[in-house]
Amino acid sequence: xxxxxRPVATLDAEARSGFLVKVYQHLVAAVVAFMLFETLLFASxxxxxxxxxxxxxxxxxxxxLGGFMVVNWLATTAAHDLTDPARQYAGLFxxxxxxxxxxxxxxxxxxxxxxxxxxxxxxxxxxxxxxxGGLTVVGLLTRKDLSFLRPMMLWGGVMALVLIVAAVxxxxxxxxxFSLAMIGLAGGSILYQTQAILRRYPEEAYVGAAVQLFAAxxxxxxxxxxxxxxx
Numbered sequence: 001x002x003x004x005x006r007p008v009a010t011l012d013a014e015a016r017s018g019f020l021v022k023v024y025q026h027l028v029a030a031v032v033a034f035m036l037f038e039t040l041l042f043a044s045x046x047x048x049x050x051x052x053x054x055x056x057x058x059x060x061x062x063x064x065l066g067g068f069m070v071v072n073w074l075a076t077t078a079a080h081d082l083t084d085p086a087r088q089y090a091g092l093f094x095x096x097x098x099x100x101x102x103x104x105x106x107x108x109x110x111x112x113x114x115x116x117x118x119x120x121x122x123x124x125x126x127x128x129x130x131x132x133g134g135l136t137v138v139g140l141l142t143r144k145d146l147s148f149l150r151p152m153m154l155w156g157g158v159m160a161l162v163l164i165v166a167a168v169x170x171x172x173x174x175x176x177x178f179s180l181a182m183i184g185l186a187g188g189s190i191l192y193q194t195q196a197i198l199r200r201y202p203e204e205a206y207v208g209a210a211v212q213l214f215a216a217x218x219x220x221x222x223x224x225x226x227x228x229x230x231x
Contacts, residue, residue: 005202006202006203007198007199007200007201007202008197008199008201008202008203009198009199011203015203018203019198019201019203019206019209020198022206023206023209023210024210026206026207026209026210027213027217030092030093030096030210030211031096031214031217033093033097034099034100034218037096037097037099037100038104038107041101041104042107042108046104047104048108050064050101050108051104051108054105059168062165062169064102065164068098068101071094071098072098074091075090075091075092075098076091076095076208076215077091078090078091078094079091079092079208079210080211082202082204082208085207088207088208089207091207091208092210092211095211095214096214099214099218103222106225107121109229110229120225120229121225123228124221124224125221127224128217128220128221128224131183131187131220132190132217135187135190135191135194136190136194138191139190139191139192139193139194140194142195146195146196147192147196149189149191149192152188153188153192156181156185160178160181160182160185163178179226179227182219182222182223183224185219186216186219187220189215189216189219190213190217190220193209193212193216194213196212197209
């Protein structure tokens with residue numbers, strides 16, 4: 001007979017603190033891995049190749065986006081497999097690699113086409129880090145049940161995907177208000193996931209928890225960077 005899973009919130013303070021330390025250590029590891037993968041893509045010329053591949057090609061961008069969504073699902077599933085630690089880490093670093101690939105043409109455009117360069121990326125990174133830090137504090141300290149955010153985020157995510165596909169296929173312009181709405185969606189996801197990993201996750205699921213937060217952070221970074229860039 002299997003042992004019932006106990007959420008971290010039901011454990012003592014020391015166990016909760018230890019769990020959170022592991023979660024954020026693995027989140028930092030995923031961010032570092034993303035940066036290393038991104039550096040490799042730029043150094044090898046693959047970032048430019050990806051940019052050239054999708055520039056002016058809506059269907060190709062949709063194909064890459066679809067592939068990313070499949071990898072995202074596979075990586076998230078693997079990272080939550082508590083019976084196989086190796087598979088968990090494969091999911092964590094696999095998602096970091098997938099994020100690097102999807103970001104590569106965007107970052108290449110920022111550095112080489114828009115002219116924003118390092119200052120734009122650094123500013124977006126600082127704003128993302130500050131926003132994530134503030135939302136994390138709220139998510140950890142608030143006593144309000146934030147589970148009501150989940151259906152709102154699911155609905156918002158579906159609508160955003162529809163708008164993105166429509167924009168690519170029909171040339172619609174998703175301007176500043178769309179970026180602001182997506183920043184709000186990413187912020188809501190960070191709030192919800194921060195509380196959910198304590199209330200729903202067992203002590204052993206720190207890799208899966210890190211994956212959930214990493215995905216939300218990268219979504220926030222994408223749209224902050226989009227807001228700061230010229231396009």
